Amino acid sequence: MMNSEHPHDHDHDQTNPPSDLALRVKSLESLLVEKGLVDPAAIDALIDTYETRIGPRNGARVVARAWSDPAFKQWLLEDATAAIASMDYSGRQGEYMKAVENTPKVHNLAVCTLCSCYPWPVLGLPPVWYKSAPYRARAVADPRAVLKEFGTELDEHIEIRVWDSTSEVRYLILPERPEGTEGWSEDELAALVTRNAMIGVEKARSPRYIGRN
Amino acid sequence: MNGAHDLGGMHGFGAIHPEPEGEEPVFHNAWEKRVFGLQLAAGALGKWNIDISRHARERQHPVNYLRQTYYENWLVGLEKLLVERGLVTAEELAAGKATGPADEATRERVLKAGQVPEVLATSGPVTIAIDTAPRFQPGDRVRAINRHPSGHTREPRYVRGRTGVIHEYHGAHVFPDRSAEGSKEGEHLYSVRFEASALWGENATEGSAVYVDLWEGYLEPAP
Numbered sequence: 001m002m003n004s005e006h007p008h009d010h011d012h013d014q015t016n017p018p019s020d021l022a023l024r025v026k027s028l029e030s031l032l033v034e035k036g037l038v039d040p041a042a043i044d045a046l047i048d049t050y051e052t053r054i055g056p057r058n059g060a061r062v063v064a065r066a067w068s069d070p071a072f073k074q075w076l077l078e079d080a081t082a083a084i085a086s087m088d089y090s091g092r093q094g095e096y097m098k099a100v101e102n103t104p105k106v107h108n109l110a111v112c113t114l115c116s117c118y119p120w121p122v123l124g125l126p127p128v129w130y131k132s133a134p135y136r137a138r139a140v141a142d143p144r145a146v147l148k149e150f151g152t153e154l155d156e157h158i159e160i161r162v163w164d165s166t167s168e169v170r171y172l173i174l175p176e177r178p179e180g181t182e183g184w185s186e187d188e189l190a191a192l193v194t195r196n197a198m199i200g201v202e203k204a205r206s207p208r209y210i211g212r213n
Numbered sequence: 214m215n216g217a218h219d220l221g222g223m224h225g226f227g228a229i230h231p232e233p234e235g236e237e238p239v240f241h242n243a244w245e246k247r248v249f250g251l252q253l254a255a256g257a258l259g260k261w262n263i264d265i266s267r268h269a270r271e272r273q274h275p276v277n278y279l280r281q282t283y284y285e286n287w288l289v290g291l292e293k294l295l296v297e298r299g300l301v302t303a304e305e306l307a308a309g310k311a312t313g314p315a316d317e318a319t320r321e322r323v324l325k326a327g328q329v330p331e332v333l334a335t336s337g338p339v340t341i342a343i344d345t346a347p348r349f350q351p352g353d354r355v356r357a358i359n360r361h362p363s364g365h366t367r368e369p370r371y372v373r374g375r376t377g378v379i380h381e382y383h384g385a386h387v388f389p390d391r392s393a394e395g396s397k398e399g400e401h402l403y404s405v406r407f408e409a410s411a412l413w414g415e416n417a418t419e420g421s422a423v424y425v426d427l428w429e430g431y432l433e434p435a436p
Contacts, residue, residue, distance in 0.1 A: 034310070037252045038255060093335060096340065096386070132226075137226050143421050150231065167426035
């Protein structure tokens, strides 16, 4: 991936917080528990859900099915909420889904300039960079340069469409199916679908990338 | 409000520096996990909605909003709402010690671990039926109204006064400006396509467009 010279160089707004912040959170939680307003076991369950169960492998399966099944793809593009719910991915932050398709002429990219809106049921919680000020500021104004920072260079004739998630509509980018994947199973195809490709900052991986062909 | 959260088009933040996808943890610090869980668990008490939560994070000095980490902004918003909605007092928050339990009706709503899957799966509909017909149709030219409300809005600054074309009608959705004031009202929602040149003038990226979801109250017909 890109930025090899800064693999863990968080921006100033992502620096590790002082320990007094950790103490402040601990103090707040103990206060709320003492008042009977939260149950720590429920907090554990919420964390576990998004650390281990709901993440971008869900979306990858949706994309792989759309690549394999033309009827499902059509359904996904016409009524993404229902098509995705048919695979049991629904609920919080995915109440109204839209899928937009990349083609040889159009490349799509999702952002939330106002906060951090993101389709949780299919992608899980957003990465730090998606929530960061530079991405939110620049994706709408300078998308070609933003894509380059992710190593994605598009021909000049390809139109870039940026989808700013200003409402409760949540966007899933349907990447182009890589060449050389004829006859692959849905599981095999899903291995090519990265989270970043479903946000639109990258293309899906080529078979070569995962050591095939 | 014209706050620091409304970032589209701002300069000066530098490069994005994404962490490699396979190496990035869901949370980077233990305290972030607790803030995430606390926010969702406290939200389940029913004292506020998502627009009120967003607005609570926005209502900060712009310098603080930009300096703080993402989950620190969540923490600030949560603490603010807990006090404003009377769930804790400012004194309790400062001391980290309760002067008494919450009222029984509120405690009865406390989210239990066993309810988590159901609560996450059955979050409320974002659409809401209304009687009026949509004013605009796909293909109509519209202008995003130049308005600067001091309260919550989801009309970003970079589209205000700009002209675009209705791409798609999404149905009537909860109107965030009023929802942030606690009133659940439906209003027609559209996807509007803005050519990059209409937004950024001579500095536009050639061959690009931005699609923004905008409610009918943010729009007026354009010639």
